[in-house]
Amino acid sequence: MTDPADDRLYRDPALAQFYDVANQWGVDFDYCVSLASDAISVLDLGCGTGQLASALARNQKVTGVDPAAAMLDIARRRPGGDKVAWVQADTRSVRLGERFDLIVLTGHVFQVFLSDEEQKAVLATISAHLNPDGRFIFDSRNPRLRTWEGRNRHNSLHRLEDPQLGTIEAWNEPSYDETNNVLTYENGYTVLGSGQTVSATAQIRYTFQEELAAMIEAAGLVVERWLGDWEGNPYRPEAREIIPVGRLAYTPSSKFCETDSRSGPIKVVC
Known part of the structure; x- marks a missing residue:
């Protein structure tokens, strides 16, 4: 299993200092801020240097998770950084013991996970931390x-x-x-x-939309809207971005009940 924190681009302070100037926010920032307007709590997975998390913390309870200490050092020093709960941890395995109204992975963070198994683990983390009526959003570049x-x-x-x-x-x-x-x-x-x-x-890693959709469904999540850009336009095969906006496919309190039918036992959600 690869570890994104091992990449010098993120862990080396000499390189981390260039991250913000080389990765300027734009409409993606505005879209996420708007999406968070009704949320009380936000989880920013792969928060990096914390620009979005710190901005959201003005109005929401925000937790930012990232494996790279050099990035989190910048995040903590950022204006508003003192209002965010920063957690140095791996997005694939972190379990915080709480659920959130909105979970975001921005800046194509999802792509640093280089296999089906790693990307499925990230989706499992989203599922484990999402409120029953919460929403998630992330972006991935379109390989087409x-x-x-x-x-x-x-x-x-x-x-x-x-x-x-x-x-x-x-x-x-x-x-x-x-x-x-x-x-x-x-x-x-x-x-x-x-x-x-x-x-x-x-x-x-570049993941095709059809493959991504199958992994999301297997993680117990459902996509409400597929966007093709951060302006809110729908996904199409030639879109630059693949951006799912979704929720849990079931609530954590749901359970399976056994019942009988002429063809044998069946499972229904109750």
Whole structure:
């Protein structure tokens, strides 16, 4: 079983400092804030540096879970970070002993889990922590678009501006394995003012919508809406994103009752 916390992009403070400037929030942030408006409690799985969790904590009770200490160190220092319950733990196995009105996994966190077994474990965590009337949402890039093709260090080179670090040159170079749908990529950064250069590789998995739907159903969850982007448009085969919004397929208090029929015992939910 792979451990996302082992990726230097997340555990190394020298690399974690670039995460926010390289991963700017936009309509995804706004959509999640809107979705949380009726929630009392929110669980942010794979919360990273805690931008969303800290913002939601102004109005909701928020718990943020991430395996990377370097990311959580940034999250704790963030304005509003003192209002969030930060938990360093693995999303696949964490069990907090409580349930939440909304569970979010943003920033394509779901893709850092590289096999069916690992992704099923994440979905089991969602199921174990969701209130009977709660909702979950996460995003995964659509593999049908094959957006990695043709991308390399040269043509991905771009500049970022950071208030503390100044001008940064960043690049990304991917390599896709067709046998397991895993993308291995290198992210690199050079701070032009100091000349500091750091880089590291990480991996993500691309899961097709049909496969994802089957895993979600097997986890005891049901999708109410499939979105294709964070503007709220419905999923279609050519959509850039695969975003399920759903709930529990049953309530934790449901139980199976045995009854008889002419064809033998059957199970019904009561």
